[in-house]
Amino acid sequence: MNADVRAPLLSCQNVTKRFGALTAVDALSFDVGAGEVLGIGGPNGAGKTTLFDVMSGVVPASSGRIEFLGQDITWLPPYRICAAGLARTFQLNAAFDSLTTLENVLCSAYFGRREVTLPKLAYDRETKDRVDGIIESTGLASVRKRRADSLTVLQRKQLMIACALATEPALLLLDEPVGGLNPKEIDQTIDLIQRVRTEWSTTIVVIEHVMRCLVALCDRVMIMHHGRKIYEGSAAGVGTDPQVVEVYLGQWAAHRLQHLIAEQQTHA
Numbered sequence: 001m002n003a004d005v006r007a008p009l010l011s012c013q014n015v016t017k018r019f020g021a022l023t024a025v026d027a028l029s030f031d032v033g034a035g036e037v038l039g040i041g042g043p044n045g046a047g048k049t050t051l052f053d054v055m056s057g058v059v060p061a062s063s064g065r066i067e068f069l070g071q072d073i074t075w076l077p078p079y080r081i082c083a084a085g086l087a088r089t090f091q092l093n094a095a096f097d098s099l100t101t102l103e104n105v106l107c108s109a110y111f112g113r114r115e116v117t118l119p120k121l122a123y124d125r126e127t128k129d130r131v132d133g134i135i136e137s138t139g140l141a142s143v144r145k146r147r148a149d150s151l152t153v154l155q156r157k158q159l160m161i162a163c164a165l166a167t168e169p170a171l172l173l174l175d176e177p178v179g180g181l182n183p184k185e186i187d188q189t190i191d192l193i194q195r196v197r198t199e200w201s202t203t204i205v206v207i208e209h210v211m212r213c214l215v216a217l218c219d220r221v222m223i224m225h226h227g228r229k230i231y232e233g234s235a236a237g238v239g240t241d242p243q244v245v246e247v248y249l250g251q252w253a254a255h256r257l258q259h260l261i262a263e264q265q266t267h268a
């Protein structure tokens with residue numbers, strides 16, 4: 001798919017985030033086209049999660065502008081950004097531990113799209129059915145009545161995706177969705193993200209260190225270093241970019257990535 005022909009769903013222009021003297025995100029500009037999957041990689045501390053924090057309103061930008069669906073969302077609080085259709089997951093578990101899987105996803109469906117007043121919490125039949133469908137699709141049906149703090153690492157990651165989907169996002173930000181998972185679980189999660197893209201028509205930006213995940217999922221990859229973009233292009237080009245190999249992958253991982261891409265092209 002050619003991302004260039006699509007109107008941008010999200011546009012980041014010179015986005016900067018400073019923590020005191022440290023510039024975690026440094027005048028970063030990029031677009032995300034409707035329907036595409038953009039992968040973000042880069043060394044630890046490159047500013048990837050901070051970028052998600054700024055995009056989702058968790059921390060305010062120091063400067064720059066973020067447009068989503070034609071609206072300036074740069075200074076909006078997280079709940080308004082979520083209500084506008086931009087949802088995210090976190091590297092670490094971010095569910096309500098004492099609530100069940102079902103209750104967590106219902107809460108997201110209820111609070112994610114509207115400005116509602118506590119303590120009112122009422123779900124209509126349509127919402128309940130939609131939530132049941134999401135729980136089924138994300139692989140959580142067998143644990144729908146289990147408390148979140150009793151779930152496995154994979155299930156907790158699935159729960160974060162389920163909660164995000166319950167807000168009906170146009171854009172979903174996934175922060176290391178396969179971090180800490182074993183190879184079989186990684187395959188399951190790649191399959192889930194592919195289904196999120198096709199079945200929910202969701203545009204996705206995914207931060208990941210696991211290169212085979214980025215290769216399997218992404219139309220385009222951006223690599224960050226010291227808060228800046230050092231590469232933007234195909235996943236296939238990542239392993240041959242001298243600066244990316246130097247500061248991030250190293251020769252061994254770059255070689256493995258090239259091998260993986262060659263294998264994928266053979267089977268395509």
Ligand SMILES: Nc1ncnc2c1ncn2[C@@H]1O[C@H](COP(=O)(O)OP(=O)(O)OP(=O)(O)O)[C@@H](O)[C@H]1O
Pocket residue numbers: 019022024042043044045046047048049050051
């Ligand atoms: N709240 C904060 N206060 C001060 N410094 C912060 C804060 N959050 C992040 N940083 C710093 O900003 C830089 C970027 O961190 P960030 O977590 O965005 O990197 P990352 O690319 O996501 O790394 P990783 O791959 O390890 O998750 C790091 O130097 C980090 O220590």
